[in-house]
Ligand SMILES: CC(=O)SCCNC(=O)CCNC(=O)[C@H](O)C(C)(C)COP(=O)(O)OP(=O)(O)OC[C@H]1O[C@@H](n2cnc3c(N)ncnc32)[C@H](O)[C@@H]1OP(=O)(O)O
């Protein structure tokens with residue numbers, strides 16, 4: 001079944017309380033962060049804490065990621081090595097700017113998998129695109145390795161690299177968002193939208209999440225448990241959408257039995273792509289436990 005990645009909750013890896021409590025909020029995915037949420041002084045101790053947490057806790061219903069430090073920093077390679085040894089199977093690589101960045105991680109993972117005696121390709125990669133250069137190279141990044149399960153957008157760093165500020169309306173992000181969605185779709189992987197830093201601005205957050213779904217993102221990174229419910233309700237098909245999708249599928253099945261490829265349902269044309277979209281709604285609904 002398709003894994004839902006509606007929410008990816010960032011959890012700073014130096015915070016034992018949050019590390020322990022994160023699954024209680026039922027995000028689809030948790031990203032333990034060793035990069036920007038962790039000061040230079042704490043990089044090693046946070047990694048040690050996360051290694052212990054990965055060995056100790058069962059995060060049964062959440063898909064677990066770690067945002068490691070970029071491989072060109074003094075911490076990145078050790079992050080990957082130690083965490084994979086402790087059981088990590090999904091690496092979120094920040095500052096993915098070129099296909100080389102992904103390929104370097106791929107080579108390192110292959111080495112580690114060999115050392116650990118696990119199958120090559122076990123560990124997956126989510127490439128975080130958060131610079132102008134990364135956005136330009138999104139298409140190459142998305143297909144740089146067979147380990148790719150998705151690419152994500154990081155708007156805080158992205159606005160820094162284009163010399164802009166992040167606005168509530170987000171016009172400055174539109175082109176990058178579209179490019180990331182297109183690159184992911186062409187590669188057949190998920191696109192994950194960026195965080196919204198203003199935890200108090202529920203209205204702005206909801207509008208941004210709505211827009212992310214419309215653009216084609218599979219989900220959104222979040223920084224606070226309060227943001228999870230909103231994203232889940234937006235990225236889960238509504239009852240009406242599911243009902244309509246099931247009717248579309250059943251109508252086309254009846255039509256096919258009569259030798260017809262196109263029909264009308266409630267005055268609207270139903271043909272191949274519309275049926276495919278209805279099937280996607282049903283898949284998402286099943287993933288969310290609605291069917
Ligand atoms: C641009 C980027 O790089 S974004 C990615 C890096 N940033 C991060 O990882 C930040 C993640 N988020 C956080 O650290 C926090 O939400 C903050 C610092 C923004 C706010 O934290 P707080 O002021 O403690 O929030 P608040 O008081 O509302 O928290 C309420 C409860 O939710 C918990 N909580 C808050 N955020 C999280 C989280 N991300 N994961 C798990 N639990 C959380 C708190 O521990 C607290 O629990 P408690 O009641 O048991 O003490």
Ligand SMILES: O=C([O-])CC(=O)C(=O)O
Pocket residue numbers: 036128130152153154155156157158193194195221
């Ligand atoms: O990946 C994200 O959503 C958060 C991030 O690092 C950024 O916005 O720079």
Ligand SMILES: [Mg+2]
Pocket residue numbers: 036094130154156157
């Ligand atoms: Mg960033």
